[in-house]
Amino acid sequence: xxxxxxxxxxxxxxxxxxxxxxxxxxxxxxxxxxxxxxxxxxxxxxxxxxxxxxxxxxxxxxxxxxxxxxxxxxxxxxxxxxxxxxxxxxxxxxxxxxxxxxxxxxxxxxxxxxxxxxxxxxxxxxxxxxxxxxxxxxxxxxxxxxxxxxxxxxxxxxxxxxxxx
Numbered sequence: 001x002x003x004x005x006x007x008x009x010x011x012x013x014x015x016x017x018x019x020x021x022x023x024x025x026x027x028x029x030x031x032x033x034x035x036x037x038x039x040x041x042x043x044x045x046x047x048x049x050x051x052x053x054x055x056x057x058x059x060x061x062x063x064x065x066x067x068x069x070x071x072x073x074x075x076x077x078x079x080x081x082x083x084x085x086x087x088x089x090x091x092x093x094x095x096x097x098x099x100x101x102x103x104x105x106x107x108x109x110x111x112x113x114x115x116x117x118x119x120x121x122x123x124x125x126x127x128x129x130x131x132x133x134x135x136x137x138x139x140x141x142x143x144x145x146x147x148x149x150x151x152x153x154x155x156x157x158x159x160x161x162x163x164x165x
Contacts, residue, residue, distance in 0.1 A: 006051065008129035009069065014045035016087040021132040025069050051125040053078030078125050085128060089117055 007024040022028035028048075048056035048069055053076040056069040093114050096103060100110040120128045 005126045005130035008051050008126070009056065010049045010051075010081060010085065010125075010129070012047050012049065012081075012084050012088070014047055016084055017091060019085055019088045019132070021129050028069070029066060049081045049084075049125075051078075051129050052076045053081045053125060081125060082120060082128065085132075086120055089120065092117060 005023075009022045009025060009028050011020040011022065011028065013019070022031070046058075048058065050056060050071070055072040055074050055077075057072050058066050059068040059070060061067040096110050096114055103110045103113060118128070118131050120131075123131070
């Protein structure tokens with residue numbers, strides 16, 4: 001378990017189509033295009049949770065940019081957050097199977113790809129964050145560098161779990 005995972009933040013699409021893991025609030029707030037680039041006609045509603053299973057409420061600045069996250073008064077529910085992440089992985093598996101021919105044409109073996117998806121059963125949210133974070137590449141470089149790195153080095157797992165590739 002990495003030290004960063006203890007401060008990790010899960011950003012989960014309200015429809016459970018994707019999940020991003022950020023190593024901390026500062027890294028999440030440095031993201032400039034969160035939710036951008038997903039399919040059309042999607043509201044991109046995002047919900048935030050910490051590794052304790054607490055819902056985090058977004059705070060917005062004057063220009064409606066995300067400026068902070070604060071814990072809600074709701075009790076922590078790590079099982080619900082774990083379930084949300086599992087739903088993302090299940091939806092990703094179903095999407096791979098539904099588009100198996102396209103994956104094969106792109107040079108991916110659908111079953112091998114599915115076998116490389118994270119297994120979250122029996123793991124704490126800290127362990128899940130630790131397992132997912134390397135696949136997501138929570139980068140802290142300046143936005144221009146971060147965008148370039150994501151365009152050129154984004155892993156297939158990142159594309160599947162974060163962008164419903």
